[in-house]
Amino acid sequence: MAAVLLVLDALVILAGQWHRGLVTVDDLREAEVAREMYEGRGHVIPSLAGRPFVEKPPGFPIVVSMAYTIAGGQSVKAARCVAAAFALASLAAVYLLGRRALGIMGGALAATFLAFAPRFVITAHEILLDNALTAILAFSLLFWWVGAEATEKHEKRRWYAAMMFTVGLSFLVKGLVGPAVFAVAFLAFCVASGRPREVFHALHPVPVAAFLVPSLGWFIPFLCWGSKDLAYEFLVLNHVGRALAGYASHSRPFYFYFETIWFGFFPACCILPLAVLGAWRERNTSHGNPGLLFLSAGLGPMLLLSIPRAKDMVYLLPAYPALSLLSAWWCVRFVSLTGTWLRINLHILLAVSLGFGVYVLGETAAILIQGEGKVTLPLLLLFLAAALFLAGAMVRGIRRREPGEVGIASVFIVAMSWVLWFSGPIAAEQIDCASWRPALRAVFGAAGDREILLYRPDDERRGGCAFYRDRVAPEYKKAEEVALLERMARDPPAVALFALVDGDWPKEIKKAAYSEGVNLAEELRVPYYKRTLVLVRAAR
Numbered sequence: 254m255a256a257v258l259l260v261l262d263a264l265v266i267l268a269g270q271w272h273r274g275l276v277t278v279d280d281l282r283e284a285e286v287a288r289e290m291y292e293g294r295g296h297v298i299p300s301l302a303g304r305p306f307v308e309k310p311p312g313f314p315i316v317v318s319m320a321y322t323i324a325g326g327q328s329v330k331a332a333r334c335v336a337a338a339f340a341l342a343s344l345a346a347v348y349l350l351g352r353r354a355l356g357i358m359g360g361a362l363a364a365t366f367l368a369f370a371p372r373f374v375i376t377a378h379e380i381l382l383d384n385a386l387t388a389i390l391a392f393s394l395l396f397w398w399v400g401a402e403a404t405e406k407h408e409k410r411r412w413y414a415a416m417m418f419t420v421g422l423s424f425l426v427k428g429l430v431g432p433a434v435f436a437v438a439f440l441a442f443c444v445a446s447g448r449p450r451e452v453f454h455a456l457h458p459v460p461v462a463a464f465l466v467p468s469l470g471w472f473i474p475f476l477c478w479g480s481k482d483l484a485y486e487f488l489v490l491n492h493v494g495r496a497l498a499g500y501a502s503h504s505r506p507f508y509f510y511f512e513t514i515w516f517g518f519f520p521a522c523c524i525l526p527l528a529v530l531g532a533w534r535e536r537n538t539s540h541g542n543p544g545l546l547f548l549s550a551g552l553g554p555m556l557l558l559s560i561p562r563a564k565d566m567v568y569l570l571p572a573y574p575a576l577s578l579l580s581a582w583w584c585v586r587f588v589s590l591t592g593t594w595l596r597i598n599l600h601i602l603l604a605v606s607l608g609f610g611v612y613v614l615g616e617t618a619a620i621l622i623q624g625e626g627k628v629t630l631p632l633l634l635l636f637l638a639a640a641l642f643l644a645g646a647m648v649r650g651i652r653r654r655e656p657g658e659v660g661i662a663s664v665f666i667v668a669m670s671w672v673l674w675f676s677g678p679i680a681a682e683q684i685d686c687a688s689w690r691p692a693l694r695a696v697f698g699a700a701g702d703r704e705i706l707l708y709r710p711d712d713e714r715r716g717g718c719a720f721y722r723d724r725v726a727p728e729y730k731k732a733e734e735v736a737l738l739e740r741m742a743r744d745p746p747a748v749a750l751f752a753l754v755d756g757d758w759p760k761e762i763k764k765a766a767y768s769e770g771v772n773l774a775e776e777l778r779v780p781y782y783k784r785t786l787v788l789v790r791a792a793r
Contacts, residue, residue, distance in 0.1 A: 269675030281716025312425030372517030
C-alpha cells in the first residue's frame, strides 16, 4: 500500500508538466534569469533584462541554467523538470524521515499529505525557487532527526554537518530566509525538549564549516565582484526592507498564514490542530519526541514568517514537510482503527475526496460545454466511471470498517482529480487566460525582429519580452528617459514599450522627448491589466 501511495504522489507532481507553458510572473522571471545565466551573463551576479538582479542568490537559476545546457538551449520543459525534481525531492525527504520515525506507512502517509496539499502541488507546477528551498530544508530536517537520535558525539556531529551543509545551500536559494527559518525551528525544539546541548553539537567547528562552505562560496565572490550598491540592495533592501515595510501586493497582517493554511494545507489541515495539541501533550514522553520535533519545525517557522509585513502563501511552503510529518505522526499515534472515531473519519474522508472530484469534474465539464477544452467526451466519461467505482469501494469499505480500502480509494480519487486538473482543460484555460499573454503576443507581432526597449517594466514584461524572443530586452529606469530616447534616435528600427496609466504619457518622457527633439510615433496600443501597453518608435 505504501508503494501505491508513493507512485500516486509522484504522478500528481508530474501530471501536465511536459506541456505546461509559462503562466505566472514567477515563471517568466525565473526562466529568463536562468536564460541570461545560460547565455554567460554571470553566475555570481544574476541578471534580468540585462541588469544585475540580486533579489535572491543565484542558486535556483544556476540549476535551471544547467538544465538548459543539458537540453541544448532555453526550454520551458527543462525549467519545469527542475521544479518537478525539487518537489519530488521534498517528497523523498519526507518519506525517508517518516519511515525512520513513524514506519513505512507513516512515511508514505506524510508524503501523501504533502503531495496532495494544494499549495505544494500548485507550486510544484510553477518555476519557483520555493520548490528548491522546501526540498533543501526537508533534507535538513531529515539530517537533523538522525543527528538528534545519535548517541555518539562523532556520529551526531557528522549528521549535523550534513544538516548545516544543506542549511548553507538554502542560503544560496533564498538568502537569509532559509537559515533563519531552520534556526528558529532548531532552537524551539532544543528549548521545548530540554536538550540545549544539541545547540553546542550543531555549533561545533565541523558543522559550522559545513554551513560556511556553500554560503560563503557564493557570498564572498559576490562582495568582491559586485558593487557596494548591489550589496546594499541584497542585504538591506531585499532582506531588512521587505521584512519591515513589505510591498503593496504582499503586505498582510500577522495572522495571514493562520488563515490561509486551511486552504494551502488541505486536507491534512483538518487534523492539524489535534496533531499540535497531541505533540505538545506528549512532549515529555519517548513517543512524543518525533511529534515535538515536527511541531517545532512547523510552527516555529510559521510564527517567524508571520512577523515580517511581506507575506505570501508560498513563503510558508518550507514548513509544509514538517506539518505533513506532524499530521502523519498524530494519525499513527492516536487514530484508532475501531469504534466511533473510525466511522467518523471514514465518512469525512469520503466527503472530502468525492467533493474534490466532483468540483474538478464540474469545472472540466463547464469548459468543455463552452467548446474550449481538448479532452474528449469518452475520456471524461472514463474518469466519471472510475470515480463512481472508487466511491462504491469507499462505501463498501465503510460498511465493512476496512480503513485501508477506504483510504486507497480516496487517494485514487484525489490523485485522479489532480491529474485531470493539471493535464486537462482547467490547466489549458489557466495558461490561455494568463493576463500578460494577449498583450505581449500583440507586442511581439507588431515588433517583429526589431529590438524592444523597456521603460520601467514589471517582471512579466522583463521576462516575456526576453525569454520568448531569445534575446535580452534592455531596461531603462526612471531618470534614464534621455538615454532611452537617445538610443531610439540612434537606432531607428528599435521600438520602446511603455505601460501608460489612463493612457497618459509620463511627464518625464514628455520632457525628455521635447529636449531631445524626438517625436514618438505609436505603432500599437493594447490593454494590459489596468493600464495600456504602447509600442512606439522614434520619428524626427
